[in-house]
Amino acid sequence: LAEGYEVHIVTDASGGTTQEAHDMSVQRMIQAGAVPVTWQQVLLEFQRDWAHKETYDAVMDLVREHSGAYGMGVDYAYTMVHKAPQRQVK
Known part of the structure; x- marks a missing residue:
């Protein structure tokens, strides 16, 4: 993001130590400008x-x-x- 790339995060193909840790890290990435997607969206793209x-x-x-x-x-x-x-x- 800092280098100008559009960043997509595959939220259902990643995880954290707990559901809350996962959710909060996804929220931080979204706030930074990343776009959340699913594995199926990536496959079809x-x-x-x-x-x-x-x-x-x-x-x-x-x-x-x-x-x-x-x-x-x-x-x-x-x-x-x-x-x-x-x-x-x-």
Whole structure:
């Protein structure tokens, strides 16, 4: 921040010794000008464009496995809209 960079902090991929310590450190970073984001925001920013076919499948695998309701929506779109076979949960 001091050198002029825009800084994003991935709040759900970091922690402190307690929940309060984590929350207070995030608040201090926000007050300093950092932008809080989640791991999923970072992942989707890296993918950026669904036309990037070389990373599409890997990103969608992560989303379906670890993104809760959004992952369920992706599963729904695959099976109902794109007529893909239903995914077998392990």
